[in-house]
Amino acid sequence: MVQYLKQAPSKSFADTGHTDVAERVGQIIADIRAEGDAAVRKYAKMFDHQSVESFRLSDAQIEQIMGTLDPQVIEDIVFVQGQVRSFAQAQRDSMRDVEVETLPGVFLGHRHVPVQAAGAYIPGGRYPLTASAHMTIITAKVAGVPRVVACTPPIRGEIPAATIAAMKLAGADEIYLLGGVQAVASMAIGTESMPPVDMVAGPGNAYVAEAKRQLFGEVGIDLFAGPTEILILADAGADPFTIAVDLLSQAEHGPDSPAVLVTTSEEVAREVLAHIERILPEMPTKDFAEPAWRNWGQVILADDLDEAFDIADQLAAEHVQVFTADPARALERMHNYGALFLGENTCVSYGDKVIGTNHVLPTLGAARYTGGLWVGKYLKTVTYQTIENPESSVELGRVLGRAARVELFEGHARSGDVRVWRHTGERFEWIDRALEGTARARATAAGATP
Incomplete structure (x- = not known):
């Protein structure tokens, strides 16, 4: 029987609908559709406090920006991008064109054709999300997209140099210092200075998510992204301290990021709660992590692993870490998740930043029907037929x-x-x-x- 040592409401896709956000986003999109670059400049000044004639960075500007970085930063970006590119290429290699003869002289086939232009939105806000450049741009380029446009906002008036470097090294063809709804709308609709793209990918805040929702159909999108989620499934042999650290590592994403422990061990559960109480006050990011844990954190006690797997499948979390004696069992037992992290040697943070799998993943229960961003999202599987x-x-x-x-x-x-x-x-x-x-x-x- 399921017991809750700490209970909180579960988020759903319905939680993303906010009338005030939708109306504001709709107005910005309408203005950009009607006024083009003039409206983009107006909103960039309003929201990002920048007044420039052109948001597109020149090659010289990009080179100068990258020159301000410690060589170790560049080296680490190159290493991580190598991991992302290698896995994306393996995914692309697994996708074969097909042709079969179904009747004498009747040939049916399909080909995987990349979209011709993709937009990558790299969030800024409080944190420079450098890794999002790897996930959106490299994946598009490995898929064969010939034109990739990338946008990221200034952060507190400053150019996020590491993010710009990541965008360039990932292979972006055009880089714009532009954020928010105005960036997404510019890429999707097109303006005098930015030809439109065919699809837009990348995470963002509620306004960016709403812009993607309203523009979907006019352009393709990767998926609707909500707050980051983590679920850890653990048995009695799991390390409570590691669990506590990993739960809080994702809670720091934002004050509405759910962090859930499902365990078969009451002792592990109570030790995790105690560790969190000690770790949380000292976290530099506690202003996000503390309300996230307080309002959205859960600790659920299951009778056995089968019940624990069922609970995890029902929650359909974005990230699921499995700390059990046989973590590989989750590959057969579980069906609803964005990404699995098997065993205590790996963690969601590896997936977020360095390991190579894509971190743009379904949230808010969407893992019941979709996976995350991968090369296939940038490809159209189109058919042909001929009769000889x-x-x-x-x-x-x-x-x-x-x-x-x-x-x-x-x-x-x-x-x-x-x-x-x-x-x-x-x-x-x-x-x-x-x-x-x-x-x-x-x-x-x-x-x-x-």
Whole structure:
């Protein structure tokens, strides 16, 4: 029987709907649609406190910005991007084009075709999220996207140099110092200075998420991102101190970030609670982590691991760490998660920053029906078909004529009839009437008696 040693409400997708946010975002999008760059400059001044003629950084500016960084920062970015690129390339290599012969001379196939332009939004706000540049830009480039536009805001009036370096090293073709709704709308709609893209990817705050929601359909998006979530599933052998540290590592993302422990051991659960009480007051990021844990943290006690797995599947968390004697069992037992982290040697923070898997993942229960960002998000799987055997075309034409007429689609049926007629000479009354009418019209136009 499930017991709660600490209980909190669970977030859902419905929690993302805020009328005031939606109205404000809608107005910004409408203004940019109507006024283009002028509206972008207005909102950039209002929200980012920057007044510049061009938001796009030149190659010289980018080089100068990167020159301000410690070489170790550049070296670390290159290392991490190597991990991301390697895994993304393995994903791309797993996706094969297909062609099969289903009937004699009938060939059906599909190809994976990249979108031609993608926008990457790299959040700023309180933290410079350098890693988001790796996840959105590198993945697009490995997919084969020829034009990747990347936007990030200034942070407290300063250029986030490490983020700009990450964007450049990841392969962005255009880099703009621009944030918020105005950045997302500029990429999606296009302005005088920024041609539109085909899809927009990347995390952001409630306003960025709402902008993506409103622009979806006009452009593609990766997914709707909510607050970061962590769930740790642990048995009696798990280390409570490590669990406490890892829960708080994700709670620091924001004051509404859920952190959940599901365990079969009451002793582990109570030790985790005690460790959190001692660690939290000393955290430099406690102004986010403390309200997140207070309002959204949960500690759930399950009777056994099967019940624990069921609870985790119901919550469908973005990140799930498995600290059990046999963590690999989760691969077979669990179905709903954004990413799994198996064993105490790994953690969500590795996934966020350094290990190479993508950190743009489903939240708010969306893991029930989707995975996260990967190369496949930037690819369109499109089909083609050709028939080289006339006899097969005739066979399909006859079936089409019958099937379409059952549905009262006479026009569809006639497309099949024409191919039967062309290859066999078989007579169809409607074809005879149509050809007779055509001949009469031509004769009349020529001034002759039909």
